[in-house]
Amino acid sequence: MRQKSKVNNNGFIDENEISNRHAAIWLGTPRGLDERLAGEDHSSRRASFVGLSNKFRDSAAWHGPVEDLKGDEAVAMLRLPNEEPDPSESKVVIALNRRTTTEPASEISPEVMERFWESCLNRLQPTALDWLKAGGTMWDHLKLELAPEWTAELLGLEKVDADIERASQAALFGALATRVSPVDLDTVLYALGIFIHTHPFFADAVRKGVWHLPYGEDTVYTVTKRRMR
Known part of the structure; x- marks a missing residue:
C-alpha cells in the first residue's frame, strides 16, 4: 500500500505539502536565467511584480517578499527536485x-x-x-x-x-x-x-x-x- 506522508485530518495529503513541492521562481531579467538555474539553490525565490497576474499568483501559490524589479521581468515555473x-x-x-x-x-x-x-x-x-x-x-x-x-x-x-x-x-x-x-x-x-x-x-x-x-x-x-x- 502507498504510504502517505503528512496527511491531514481527512486522511489526504496536505495541500500545503503538495504546493510547497513546486515553486514559481522569479529570474529577474531574461539574461539572469542561466545564472539562476546554474546555482545549486533551488529554493523558491518569489516576488510580487507589478505586471504579474493575480490569477497566476493564486494558482502558483505565489507569495512575498515584494520586490520592485527595474527593467525586464522573467518568470519560470520550476518543479522542485x-x-x-x-x-x-x-x-x-x-x-x-x-x-x-x-x-x-x-x-x-x-x-x-x-x-x-x-x-x-x-x-x-x-x-x-x-x-x-x-x-x-x-x-x-x-x-x-x-x-x-x-x-x-x-x-x-x-x-x-x-x-x-x-x-x-x-x-x-x-x-x-x-x-x-x-x-x-x-x-x-x-x-x-x-x-x-x-x-x-x-x-x-x-x-x-x-x-x-x-x-x-x-x-x-x-x-x-x-x-x-
Whole structure:
C-alpha cells in the first residue's frame, strides 16, 4: 500500500505539502536565467511584480517578499527536485525463464517486484492540481501549429484528432517548461504512448501491434543491480 506522508485530518495529503513541492521562481531579467538555474539553490525565490497576474499568483501559490524589479521581468515555473533516494537507481528489470533459472525462489517471487514497485511509487510526489493544468494552458497560449501526422507517427496512431494532439503536446511541453533539471522527453513520450496504447478509450485510434513475453507463460520478472562497465 502507498504510504502517505503528512496527511491531514481527512486522511489526504496536505495541500500545503503538495504546493510547497513546486515553486514559481522569479529570474529577474531574461539574461539572469542561466545564472539562476546554474546555482545549486533551488529554493523558491518569489516576488510580487507589478505586471504579474493575480490569477497566476493564486494558482502558483505565489507569495512575498515584494520586490520592485527595474527593467525586464522573467518568470519560470520550476518543479522542485525530488530529494528522496531513488530506489530504481542502478537497478534494471530483467526477465528470466522460470523453468531454467538458477536464481533462488526468494529472489524471483512476486513479492520482490511488488516491494520494488511500491518503493518506486512511494517516492513519487503528488502534483498540485493547478500545476497539472499548466501544460494545456501554456500550449493553448502558444498556438503552435503542428502537422497531425507528426503526432500520429510519434505515438503510433492511425489517426489523430485535435483533442489527442492538444493533450499529447501539452504533456510534452508542460514537462519541459517546468523542469528544474534535464528532462528526457523520449521517456516522457514513451510513457505517454504506453498510456494511450493501453487505455481502451483509444483502441480505435492506435495502430495494431503486440508484445510477446520473452519466455511465454514461464516468464518471471525481477529486479537486479545494473552492472557498470
